[in-house]
Structure formats: C-alpha cells, structure tokens
Amino acid sequence: DTEVTQTPKHLVMGMTNKKSLKCEQHMGHRAMYWYKQKAKKPPELMFVYSYEKLSINESVPSRFSPECPNSSLLNLHLHALQPEDSALYLCASSQAGEGANYGYTFGSGTRLTVV
Amino acid sequence: GDSVTQMEGPVTLSEEAFLTINCTYTATGYPSLFWYVQYPGEGLQLLLKATKADDKGSNKGFEATYRKETTSFHLEKGSVQVSDSAVYFCALLHRGNQFYFGTGTSLTVIP
Numbered sequence A: 001d002t003e004v005t006q007t008p009k010h011l012v013m014g015m016t017n018k019k020s021l022k023c024e025q026h027m028g029h030r031a032m033y034w035y036k037q038k039a040k041k042p043p044e045l046m047f048v049y050s051y052e053k054l055s056i057n058e059s060v061p062s063r064f065s066p067e068c069p070n071s072s073l074l075n076l077h078l079h080a081l082q083p084e085d086s087a088l089y090l091c092a093s094s095q096a097g098e099g100a101n102y103g104y105t106f107g108s109g110t111r112l113t114v115v
Numbered sequence B: 001g002d003s004v005t006q007m008e009g010p011v012t013l014s015e016e017a018f019l020t021i022n023c024t025y026t027a028t029g030y031p032s033l034f035w036y037v038q039y040p041g042e043g044l045q046l047l048l049k050a051t052k053a054d055d056k057g058s059n060k061g062f063e064a065t066y067r068k069e070t071t072s073f074h075l076e077k078g079s080v081q082v083s084d085s086a087v088y089f090c091a092l093l094h095r096g097n098q099f100y101f102g103t104g105t106s107l108t109v110i111p
Helices: A095-101
Strands: A004-007 A011-014 A018-025 A031-037 A044-050 A053-057 A063-069 A075-080 A087-094 A110-112 B002-005 B011-014 B019-021 B023-026 B032-038 B044-050 B056-059 B062-065 B076-077 B086-093 B099-101 B105-110
Touching: A004 A053, A018 A087, A031 A075, A031 A110, A044 A063, A044 A075, A044 B099, A053 A063, A053 B023, A087 A095, A087 B056, B002 B086, B002 B099, B011 B019, B019 B105, B023 B032, B023 B086, B044 B062
Parallel strands: A011 A110, B011 B105
Antiparallel strands: A004 A018, A018 A075, A031 A044, A031 A087, A044 A053, A063 A075, A087 A110, B002 B023, B019 B076, B032 B044, B032 B086, B044 B056, B056 B062, B062 B076, B086 B099, B086 B105
C-alpha cells in the first residue's frame, strides 16, 4: 500500500459545527503532516507529527486541533471555523527524520467549505 | 533561509511543444529537490526528485537535473500532451524538516 487516504473528500460545515478530517497510511511512515492549500497557492504547513508526537505547530488557530491516535492515523478536529478557513486540506506522510528527504506522499485532500 | 523561486505562469503550449519550467533555490548545505504535480481538484503527486547534486530525476517523459553550481532544478519535457495540463510545484526539503514550495506554475496544453 503506497497511498495516503483522506476522508471525506468534500465537507461543507457551518460556523458552529464540529467536524473531523481523517488521514490514514499503511506505509510504516512515522511522520505525518497537515497542510492547508488555498486556491492557486502552494500548500502551507500546519502541523507535523513525528512518532505520534506533535513536533511542529505553525501557529495554527486553536479552532484546528490535530490528533495522532496511532502511527497510521492522523485526524484534524474542526470547531467554530470561519469562512476564510475554506480550503483544500492535505495530509502527507514520510519516513521520520532524515528519511523524509526522500519525499512525502500526499493524500488527495479534503475540500472544506465553511458557510 | 531556505526558499524556492519558480517561473511565473500561466504557461500555455500547443500539444507536442517543448516545455521548460524554471526553478531555482536558496539553501545552506545540500537539500533534496522535488517536482510535484497537481491536477484540477486533486492533491499533490510526486513527479520526480533528486537528492544530490548532478542527479537527474525523470518520470513520464519529464526530467530535471539538480545543478548545484546554478542552484537550479528546471523541469523539462520534450513533447507535452493535453493530459499534462496541471499545476507544477518545485520544492526543496532540507534536513527532513519541511517542504519549501515554489508558488506553482499552471500549464495548459491545447490540442
């Protein structure tokens, strides 16, 4: 299995809703990432997990809450989002540490619309 | 700090034309370099990579050579197809920390 699977593919939520994005990989990668991508822009790093521990938080607002319950699974919990949070949310995984230099595998993303 | 500068788009080519998308980088040491492709409505797919100077990455007719002397990693393809229409991102990865992406170049190939 050489894929990163993200669900759902599309999500529409109200500003008072709570929802979660899910990301799964079975490549044995021990680093996992959340990126946010606005239209016609490059992806922007949000969070990095290494060996199931949060190692980087790029000053992301607390309405985004990541969770890594095990080495194969990464969640992003969403609460009280704003319309400007509408974007494509990409998950990625890689070998941890220097092994990440061989590249990341990205999922196909969840397209989030906040209304 | 580390950064990637990528050719501005959009680029429009006729089918079978030659493609070059320029990419230069700034980094201390020896980063790994990548080209990712993003088709409409999809995530990023790794197109090719090079992990050390003078390495040539290639895939699906695309090529790029890691040139340390010019700090460049230009993407080329000899004959583009309509199916190559997508956004192309150059990126570097240093010490396994995080990607630095270029701004992306949108390519449209017309029949």
